[in-house]
Amino acid sequence: MANYDELSGALGRAVFFRPERARARDFLSRHARPTVRVGDAAFPVHDLSMNGLSVLTPPDAAPLELGHVVELSLYVHGRVVFQGAARVARVEDGGRASRIGLALTRGFIDLPAMARQDQEARLQLELSLGADPYGDLISDEYRQALQRAVHFVQFYREVLGRHEARYKLQGGQAGREAIAELQAKALDALSEPWREVRLAAAYAARTVWEDRGVRFTAKALTETVLTPLLLDAPCVRRSYEKPLDYPGDYQVMLYCYNDAWEGDTVFGRVFHRLWLQHPMPSGVRTRRDFVVDLAVREHSHLAAADRDAPEFRVTSLGCGPALEVPSFVERRPRWSGRVVWTLIDQDEEALSVAFQNAQPALSEARGESSLRCLNLSFTQLAQDPTLLRLTDQQHFIGCSGLFDYLRASAARELLGVMYERLAPGGLLAVGNAIAPNEDMWSPEFVLDWSMVYRTREEMTGLARDLPEGAQAEVTLEPGEAYWYLLIRKPGGGA
Ligand SMILES: C[S@@+](CC[C@H](N)C(=O)[O-])C[C@H]1O[C@@H](n2cnc3c(N)ncnc32)[C@H](O)[C@@H]1O
Known part of the structure; x- marks a missing residue:
């Protein structure tokens, strides 16, 4: 997903061809830890393309001097995926770290091959680490609040699905009217309870917020157990999947403005509108x-x-x-x-x-x-x-x-x-x-x-x-x- 200050608009793409540059954390999985080694020094990779990359160096690191050509190795999941030479093309001094741009002078980085290697290594990790390897980082308070939200959604998914099926069997105009009434009644009945569930989860989220690693783990758990249950609600699906690569695209905005019954099922339509009641x-x-x-x-x-x-x-x-x-x-x-x-x-x-x-x-x-x-x-x-x-x-x-x-x-x-x-x-x-x-x-x-x-x-x-x-x-x-x-x-x- 791109951040808004990285979205380039038409001109940037249309006039100058530049090999696609991807931020390492978007392109590779969390455990990939892409690292460049130059001699004895190791630097985390910030972004990479087929003909260059940039690394972060702490203030006390041995300098990579502008214009110098260095021999480097790129590691992903601790394994060498590229070796070649690069010229130090750019040095941007930052507060806690400087960003050094390296333009390859020999060889090229095979990004698709690297992505495949990353995914294979990720699969190995997922099979060996299990479903919840860092679960003990997450507070009981957050787990309980999340559990409550999952239960709420599962429960009403089943309830609304069952009644929708019953009215569908009835068929005809009467069946359609019953379905319209079901969704209106459900929205009315669930608004306040869902608001409470949401606010309780938000309150509990403060226990997993401060530490980035803990927050990441809690988000991953939420996306595993709750988000998939809500994808029948069109605004949830579009907001989560971000098909245009950035959040809040025009279709998501239109959902917000229209605040209409959208979705293929009663459950989807009710949760779509519940979602839009958020401030x-x-x-x-x-x-x-x-x-x-x-x-x-x-x-x-x-x-x-x-x-x-x-x-x-x-x-x-x-x-x-x-x-x-x-x-x-x-x-x-x-x-x-x-x-x-x-x-x-x-x-x-x-x-x-x-x-x-x-x-x-x-x-x-x-x-x-x-x-x-x-x-x-x-x-x-x-x-x-x-x-x-x-x-x-x-x-x-x-x-x-x-x-x-x-x-x-x-x-x-x-x-x-x-x-x-x-x-x-x-x-x-x-x-x-x-x-x-x-x-x-x-x-x-x-x-x-x-x-x-x-x-x-x-x-x-x-x-x-x-x-x-x-x-x-x-x-x-x-x-x-x-x-x-x-x-x-x-x-x-x-
Ligand atoms: C969340 S939407 C808001 C749209 C509209 N202002 C509204 O409130 O309905 C943000 C919009 O900003 C646009 N946008 C994001 N980054 C931009 C950038 N760097 N330059 C110009 N537009 C950008 C997106 O394409 C998107 O349409």
Whole structure:
């Protein structure tokens, strides 16, 4: 699964061919421990491709000097899988470790063969270590909470399946109505008990959170015993399987917005909707309304200030399905002047859905408009802001569901790029999942969907590098699942 600051957008892939580079921890199994040996020194591998790799070196390690050519061996599961020579091509100093890029000058790494060797070694380990080799690391409290969740889900899987089969036998219109009634009744009856089970698991998860190894073991146990039971719920399946390689793709977002009876079985449909009652998916809906309110307000202010046909320029960064556009038009079906929407996403498929949602809505509005969809990643924007082609500065820029995946340094950098694109008096609204968060068990442990949860102070801190005069405030959206960092650029009569 890719992190958001690694998603490259269209340009990165289309113009320059580079052999695929994979992070070792995503590409190889947990016990592979890929290691490079140069002489007597051993370094953990960070990422690798067929023609190079990068390793991490602690501050006190013997230096690998830029430009030097070294003989190296690569080990996976303690066995040599490659020997060759490499030039030290890059040295990035970090706090606890430096990252050294090594470009092979002799030989190439056969990644598919390495993956096969890894899987064979993994199979050996799985057969010999057993199902729960590190089980004693996990607290009894977490085990019990997880057991309760498994029991709950298994029980209602059987109950709902049995009654669905009974009504199906009945057949016809009466059977269909009985099934519709069954799912509505079940949703109603299970909402509160499931919420309790979820919160109890989240509370117990604090006992396995601090230590990374323990957390990993508890997540693995959860994914083994609970997640598979829930895969009939479409939003659980899509969120867990991540078919586009990143979490929270446009289809997952559409599930959150639609909050509909989706799934092939009553059990699947009921748990799909139970899942969407969690504060984070339901907050996706409230935060969209919150952001649209802001955009509508900014538009009204601009229209009031400039009665001669103003142009309102609004951008959504990481737009996904862009349901903010139809929602904006619903709230503001007519305007004088012109509204120019720019939708940006690294995922072409998401942009195509965004276009299909936004274009019909804008053409139904009684007001002039235009729509631009840009397939760009923010890394590309940061490297070359002219790619944004927002020669015209924006009156409003909204960004929801993107900062939750960015480390603080990347988040501050992106904020700088967005601020730079803001018109004087314009407003920036950046959302992020809240910390402390008493309910992150479902995404983290069941769906393997990791996010950066931020406190109010951490949100405020993201704005610290902005130019003097930037006015920042942090507020909660009405669902209270996401903070919004609101930044106004001075000037423009605002
Ligand atoms: C969780 S979704 C949120 C979508 C939308 N803002 C919403 O709230 O409905 C995050 C979106 O950000 C996009 N995204 C992720 N990383 C990105 C990047 N580096 N540059 C641009 N878009 C990115 C994803 O493709 C995805 O559509």
